[in-house]
Amino acid sequence: MFSRFQHYLSYGSTDQQTVRELSDYFDGLIVPGTIAAFQAEGTRGFVLSLSARSNDPYVIDPRFPLFQNRLGTPKKSHVMLADVLGAPELINRSFAPSPRDFHDGLIKNVASHWIDFNVGFENVQVKTFEKYAARLKEPVLPQDRQDPAFVLPPYTMVDSEGDGWADVSDRLWTASVEYAHAKGVASKLRRVIAASSARTWGRLASKHSDGELVAWISGLDEFRVSSESELVSYGAALRECASRNQRVFALYGGFLSVLFSRHGLSGSSHGIGFGEYRDWVELPTSGAPPARYYVPKLHRYIGVDIAEIIWREFPELIDCECVECSGLSPSDMDYHGLMQHSVRVRAAEIEKWLDMPTPQVIEELERDASDFRLALQRLSAPQKVVRRAEESCAHLTMWARVMSSLDLL
Ligand SMILES: [Zn+2]
Numbered sequence: 001m002f003s004r005f006q007h008y009l010s011y012g013s014t015d016q017q018t019v020r021e022l023s024d025y026f027d028g029l030i031v032p033g034t035i036a037a038f039q040a041e042g043t044r045g046f047v048l049s050l051s052a053r054s055n056d057p058y059v060i061d062p063r064f065p066l067f068q069n070r071l072g073t074p075k076k077s078h079v080m081l082a083d084v085l086g087a088p089e090l091i092n093r094s095f096a097p098s099p100r101d102f103h104d105g106l107i108k109n110v111a112s113h114w115i116d117f118n119v120g121f122e123n124v125q126v127k128t129f130e131k132y133a134a135r136l137k138e139p140v141l142p143q144d145r146q147d148p149a150f151v152l153p154p155y156t157m158v159d160s161e162g163d164g165w166a167d168v169s170d171r172l173w174t175a176s177v178e179y180a181h182a183k184g185v186a187s188k189l190r191r192v193i194a195a196s197s198a199r200t201w202g203r204l205a206s207k208h209s210d211g212e213l214v215a216w217i218s219g220l221d222e223f224r225v226s227s228e229s230e231l232v233s234y235g236a237a238l239r240e241c242a243s244r245n246q247r248v249f250a251l252y253g254g255f256l257s258v259l260f261s262r263h264g265l266s267g268s269s270h271g272i273g274f275g276e277y278r279d280w281v282e283l284p285t286s287g288a289p290p291a292r293y294y295v296p297k298l299h300r301y302i303g304v305d306i307a308e309i310i311w312r313e314f315p316e317l318i319d320c321e322c323v324e325c326s327g328l329s330p331s332d333m334d335y336h337g338l339m340q341h342s343v344r345v346r347a348a349e350i351e352k353w354l355d356m357p358t359p360q361v362i363e364e365l366e367r368d369a370s371d372f373r374l375a376l377q378r379l380s381a382p383q384k385v386v387r388r389a390e391e392s393c394a395h396l397t398m399w400a401r402v403m404s405s406l407d408l409l
Pocket residue numbers: 320321322323324325326341342344345
């Protein structure tokens with residue numbers, strides 16, 4: 001996670017086929033604690049057989065900020081994660097807990113259960129391992145399965161430095177380190193700093209001397225034009241980390257996180273088809289992400305319908321050279337093809353953009369933005385469609401400005 005530039009995927013059970021087939025196109029997996037707890041045996045079988053085949057590292061995200069919310073109607077996965085943490089009382093049906101509710105006994109209990117869960121993750125039934133190994137269609141040996149590459153102790157989302165949650169996070173960390181020492185795994189621990197703004201995140205990071213940190217800034221949507229100043233603050237915070245020799249991996253990030261590598265970001269993770277940012281207050285969601293087309297020149301997913309309309313008149317703006325696309329139009333592709341295409345494109349983006357000099361990055365972003373703008377002015381489509389298409393490319397010039405601002409710092 002901390003060497004340049006690590007492209008991780010956040011694992012969901014609907015992604016198994018994509019992950020299995022494309023392991024050459026990403027570097028590792030983030031397994032959400034909720035999924036690891038809920039679909040326990042299947043997730044182990046899948047992740048461990050994959051780790052035995054390709055040595056791809058994986059890490060389990062405790063998703064602990066979940067328990068800072070009131071969970072009026074908790075999902076089964078929430079209840080099971082609380083059980084894994086040895087603390088069913090983490091599910092608060094009637095009120096949102098306060099930092100004071102996290103007394104020392106609870107903190108110690110949660111910290112030790114989580115480390116035990118990570119250390120014991122490689123225990124899988126032979127039958128389960130073999131079932132998933134068979135799907136890889138190449139011989140893999142159970143003894144080659146790997147432990148999680150790192151252990152991320154439970155952490156909390158901090159809104160402001162005085163809100164008490166940073167202290168809970170620090171105590172979870174300290175209790176985890178103590179327990180991990182006793183278990184001989186302290187060197188695997190990596191601290192997660194989660195904050196609701198980039199400035200708060202940067203201040204929290206400056207208080208710790210860890211050489212490697214994991215970052216989550218809640219709801220930081222790199223495509224929203226109004227995120228501009230927040231993105232500049234994020235880049236500035238990353239540069240400050242770099243000046244302290246702190247390497248930072250982002251739990252959520254899209255294409256912009258690839259560009260932020262030049263400001264010190266060592267890698268990022270995203271879901272397949274979605275998940276380039278995440279709000280810590282969970283919205284009710286269900287099932288797999290919608291079928292959308294990842295437009296290489298926009299570095300984002302857009303509706304297949306819109307992509308198809310643009311493709312018919314301006315194929316050069318939409319086309320992709322990856323093997324999944326091979327001459328197909330967006331609407332000719334099936335769901336699986338759309339998802340695989342997006343993972344392949346991200347790998348190609350990293351290859352192309354990681355070391356590109358910043359002036360050239362800015363120039364290319366501006367040129368792509370202007371190509372789209374000109375094309376959309378001539379697009380024969382209803383106003384509503386044109387407006388939606390225009391909204392899908394407004395971030396390019398904003399990104400160019402973000403890169404310029406950071407270059408001046
Ligand atoms: Zn493609």
